[in-house]
Amino acid sequence: MKLVMPETFLAFDFGTKYIGIAVGQAITQTATPLITLKARQGIPQWDQVQKIITEWEPHGLVVGLALQPDGSDSATSLKARQFGDSLRKRFKLPVHFVEERLTSVAASHILKQQHHYSKDTDSDAMAAAIILESFLNRTKEFSLHATPQSTV
Numbered sequence: 001m002k003l004v005m006p007e008t009f010l011a012f013d014f015g016t017k018y019i020g021i022a023v024g025q026a027i028t029q030t031a032t033p034l035i036t037l038k039a040r041q042g043i044p045q046w047d048q049v050q051k052i053i054t055e056w057e058p059h060g061l062v063v064g065l066a067l068q069p070d071g072s073d074s075a076t077s078l079k080a081r082q083f084g085d086s087l088r089k090r091f092k093l094p095v096h097f098v099e100e101r102l103t104s105v106a107a108s109h110i111l112k113q114q115h116h117y118s119k120d121t122d123s124d125a126m127a128a129a130i131i132l133e134s135f136l137n138r139t140k141e142f143s144l145h146a147t148p149q150s151t152v
Contacts, residue, residue: 010034010052011062011132012087013100013124014080016042020124023056024132026139031132033125042079046090053091061087064100064131071099098135100127 006027013020019039024031034052037044063084065077073081081097088095 007059008056009060009062009132009135010056010058011064011098011128011135012083013064013127013131014042014076014083015039015124016076016079018124019044019083020126020128021052022125022128022132023058024129024136026136029133029136031129031136033122033129036122036124042083049087050091053093058093060094060096061091062096062098062132062135063087064127065097067099096135098131098138100131100134 006025008023008025009031011022011024011031013022017039018036019042020036021034022031023034037048061084063080065080066074067077068074084095084097087093
């Protein structure tokens, strides 16, 4: 009998200086902050991303989009879309985009409530966890096997 593993996802809170990463599973619909990577103009050290993807073997990747209040793309969300396209091309995994307005504010609030006074970069990984939980909660009503590059 083959062991069926739960679907695992990695989420990315994209930024030009830092990129937060979180991991979560569809079965629990929860996410855990992993790490914040330094980036240069939105470009991470790809070998670090490769190491994380190899370790966690995700079924898909989720990238947060900081959209304008009217739902249109911002300069940052356009860069996040390019980052997501790079992830898809490099790692041959489906990439899902999730609107992520105010996740960094929520992440900072959660860390303060937990008396977690580490570096500000902790909020990037926490924001990635919030993005991923949002994705997992929105996809529970329908199949998680959405088309690559879906926007939830």
